[in-house]
Structures are given as structure tokens and as C-alpha cells.
Amino acid sequence: MSAIVLHQAGRRYGGRWALRGLDLRVPEGGAVCVMGPSGCGKTTLLRLVLGLERPDEGRVEAPGRLSAVFQEDRLLEHLTAEGNLRLVTGRRRDTAAAELLAELGLSDEPGKPVSSFSGGMKRRVAIARALLADYDALLLDEPFKGLDADTRERTAGAILRLNAGRALLMVAHDPGEARLLGADIVRLPPPAEGGLKPAG
Amino acid sequence: MAVGHEFLLASPLSVLRALARLLSQPATYLTALRSAGRILLGFLSAFALGVALAALCRRSPLVSALVSPLLSAARAVPVASFAILAILLVSSGWLSTFVCFVIGFPVLFGNTLEGLQRRDRALSEMARVFRAPWGRRLLYVDLPQLLPFLRAGAVTALGLCWKSGVAAEVIGIPRGTIGEALYSVKVNYNTADLFAWTVIIVLLNALTAFLLRRGAALLSGRLARL
Numbered sequence: 050m051s052a053i054v055l056h057q058a059g060r061r062y063g064g065r066w067a068l069r070g071l072d073l074r075v076p077e078g079g080a081v082c083v084m085g086p087s088g089c090g091k092t093t094l095l096r097l098v099l100g101l102e103r104p105d106e107g108r109v110e111a112p113g114r115l116s117a118v119f120q121e122d123r124l125l126e127h128l129t130a131e132g133n134l135r136l137v138t139g140r141r142r143d144t145a146a147a148e149l150l151a152e153l154g155l156s157d158e159p160g161k162p163v164s165s166f167s168g169g170m171k172r173r174v175a176i177a178r179a180l181l182a183d184y185d186a187l188l189l190d191e192p193f194k195g196l197d198a199d200t201r202e203r204t205a206g207a208i209l210r211l212n213a214g215r216a217l218l219m220v221a222h223d224p225g226e227a228r229l230l231g232a233d234i235v236r237l238p239p240p241a242e243g244g245l246k247p248a249g
Numbered sequence: 250m251a252v253g254h255e256f257l258l259a260s261p262l263s264v265l266r267a268l269a270r271l272l273s274q275p276a277t278y279l280t281a282l283r284s285a286g287r288i289l290l291g292f293l294s295a296f297a298l299g300v301a302l303a304a305l306c307r308r309s310p311l312v313s314a315l316v317s318p319l320l321s322a323a324r325a326v327p328v329a330s331f332a333i334l335a336i337l338l339v340s341s342g343w344l345s346t347f348v349c350f351v352i353g354f355p356v357l358f359g360n361t362l363e364g365l366q367r368r369d370r371a372l373s374e375m376a377r378v379f380r381a382p383w384g385r386r387l388l389y390v391d392l393p394q395l396l397p398f399l400r401a402g403a404v405t406a407l408g409l410c411w412k413s414g415v416a417a418e419v420i421g422i423p424r425g426t427i428g429e430a431l432y433s434v435k436v437n438y439n440t441a442d443l444f445a446w447t448v449i450i451v452l453l454n455a456l457t458a459f460l461l462r463r464g465a466a467l468l469s470g471r472l473a474r475l
Contacts, residue, residue, distance in 0.1 A: 116379065
């Protein structure tokens with residue numbers, strides 16, 4: 050059974066199609082990585098699945114409970130890492146949050162606002178927030194942006210462990226990131242072309 | 250020739266003496282409290298309704314379209330016009346409360362609406378995607394962004410409320426208020442007392458503005474420790 054389904058989905062901004070005629074399925078427990086050149090509609094695809102945009106044509110089906118790492122971190126800069134996680138979890142998962150932050154190498158920063166964090170640290174907070182939410186499918190937009198190779202592997206390990214059994218749809222530029230998460234690659238065509246190319 | 254004559258303009262020393270005399274009288278504090286209570290009630294009403302209506306306007310373009318011209322007009326109407334009209338509607342005792350509400354409301358409404366409009370849309374989307382409960386969204390996402398606008402609007406409105414509230418009291422002359430004291434100063438041409446009361450009004454405004462800023466800073470600190 051598929052957790053996420055897009056059937057001939059299209060989204061237009063003004064007179065220009067950002068995405069058109071897209072068929073895509075992500076099975077429960079499966080992982081798909083969408084790749085393609087800039088402007089081909091990868092982020093639009095995630096926004097359609099998240100329900101932040103409505104398709105102008107076709108159909109988009111997704112579980113009611115989604116979690117996401119956005120292209121930008123979208124953190125509450127005045128709060129600590131723990132505070133950012135509490136927006137999603139409340140205080141009921143403080144122990145799990147502390148453990149996950151430690152696993153991602155963020156345990157040395159108690160009490161510091163995330164505004165003082167480096168780009169890579171902020172990215173890991175955004176990933177921790179997404180993993181601690183109650184959800185049925187996880188969407189990741191360039192999740193490993195700004196992370197070094199070791200941190201990527203450690204973070205990917207946490208994602209694979211905590212997301213087990215649930216659908217994962219990600220967007221990336223580097224096929225290595227898809228491999229880290231065991232995701233099947235789907236390539237979107239450049240903006241001017243139509244149709245969807247299978248992975249080569 | 251009246252230059253140098255205290256009948257027209259009191260010397261700084263006379264003003265200081267008058268201020269010391271007023272501050273030594275318990276009645277002065279009662280008078281100040283009476284005026285402050287009414288003025289602050291008008292300010293707080295303006296704050297509550299300004300914030301509530303701005304939130305409503307943010308959600309409903311129709312309400313916004315209806316309210317905006319009225320508030321633009323309200324900003325341009327002189328305090329005296331409001332006060333004289335209001336005497337017909339409310340007792341002179343509550344005139345300053347009414348005038349403070351009418352003067353403070355557009356400022357607080359405008360600042361709150363601007364704050365709501367300038368919120369980071371990306372953060373609102375994020376909170377929506379994670380299905381954060383309403384209360385948590387307010388405390389974690391919305392209030393920290395809104396607070397600088399609320400603080401600026403409140404400090405401006407508070408200053409206007411003190412000015413217009415006392416002016417309304419001078420027009421309505423409710424018993425035992427700063428306005429009544431200023432009115433009697435006018436009748437007696439007692440400029441030393443006029444300046445002394447003016448200093449008291451400025452001090453009251455500074456004190457309430459300080460408390461307001463301190464409260465906002467405490468709230469801001471509390472929100473950063475969520």
C-alpha cells in the first residue's frame with residue numbers, strides 16, 4: 050500500500066508550470082529520493098504533499114500526519130535546541146529529545162539559543178525536530194545540507210532507525226544522500242521538458 | 250511690561266517649591282492615583298480591544314476593509330472634539346477613560362496588525378505542518394515575533410493616553426483629579442503649580458512606561474526559556 054501518491058499532479062505559478070504530469074508513489078516503509086536540476090519543481094512537489102499548496106491539476110494523497118525537514122531550517126532562533134523540539138513534542142518527550150540531540154552531537158549546547166549555532170548544527174536540530182514529531186510519513190528537503198561526511202552518516206543512522214516502517218520522501222542533489230537513506234532515485238526533468246524520467 | 254514677573258511665568262525655584270509642597274501632601278497622591286486609574290483603564294481597554302480587533306482583521310479582509318477608514322478618521326480627530334462629544338455620552342468621571350480608549354486604540358490596533366502582517370510565513374507553515382497546538386503556536390511562534398510591535402505600540406499609546414487623558418479631565422473637570430487641579434491652576438494663573446503638576450504627569454508617564462517595558466522584557470525572557 051502506498052503512503053504517498055501523486056497522480057498526474059501539476060502546479061502552476063502565474064502562467065508557468067512549476068511541475069506537471071507527475072506520477073509518483075512512495076510505499077509505506079519505502080523511501081524515494083527526487084532529484085533534478087534547480088527549478089524543476091522538487092520543492093513544489095514537497096509543498097504539494099505537505100498540503101501547503103494545492104495542485105492545479107491531478108491528485109495528491111498523503112497521510113494526515115506528516116513531518117518535514119524544510120529546505121531552510123525554519124527554527125525558532127530565540128529558543129534553545131530543546132525549546133525548538135518542545136514546539137512539536139511538548140515536554141512529554143524531553144528525555145527522548147535529549148538522547149536524540151546527544152546522538153546528533155548537540156549535547157554540548159544546553160541553554161544556548163539556536164541563533165548562536167553553526168549552519169550544520171541548526172540542520173541537525175531541524176532533523177531532530179522532524180524525527181521526534183508524531184507522523185506517518187517523513188519529507189526531507191536536502192536534509193544533509195551543510196553537514197560533513199561523518200555527521201551525515203551519523204545523522205542518516207538516526208533517521209533510518211527512528212523512521213523505520215514509515216514512508217520517506219526526500220529531495221537531494223547528491224545521489225550519495227539517497228544511498229545513505231536507502232532511497233530509490235526518481236529524476237525530474239528540467240523545467241522546460243515534460244514527463245518524468247526514471248532513474249538511470 | 251511683565252517680563253521677570255512671576256505672575257506670568259514662574260521661576261524654576263518657585264516650581265521646585267510648588268512641587269515639594271504638592272509631593273508633601275497626601276491628597277496629591279490620591280489625586281494622581283485617581284487620574285492614573287482612569288487613564289490606565291482606558292489604555293488597557295484600548296490594548297485588549299486593539300489586539301483582538303487586529304487579530305480579527307488579519308483573519309477577515311471584510312472586517313479590515315470596514316475598520317480601516319474608521320481608524321484613519323479616528324487618528325485625525327482632535328482630543329478636544331472627542332472629549333466634548335463624549336461628555337454627552339459618559340459622565341465626566343469616566344471621560345478620561347473614554348478619551349484614552351479612543352486615542353490609544355488606533356495606535357495599538359495599527360501596531361498589532363503590522364506585527365501580525367510581518368510574521369515569518371515560513372515559521373507559521375512549519376508550525377502548521379507539525380500540527381503544533383494553538384496555545385503552543387502562540388507562545389513559541391507568534392508572541393515572540395509580535396512582542397516588539399506590541400511593546401512599541403503600547404509605549405506610544407501610553408504617552409498619548411497620559412496627554413489626552415489629562416486634557417479630557419481639564420475639559421470634564423471630574424472631582425479630585427489632576428485635570429481638576431490643572432483647571433484651578435488655570436483659573437488662578439498659578440504657573441508654578443502648573444509646571445509642578447506637569448512634572449508629576451511626566452513622572453507618572455515615565456514610571457508606567459518603565460513598568461511596561463520591564464514587563465515586556467520579563468515576558469520576552471520567559472518566552473526565550475520555553
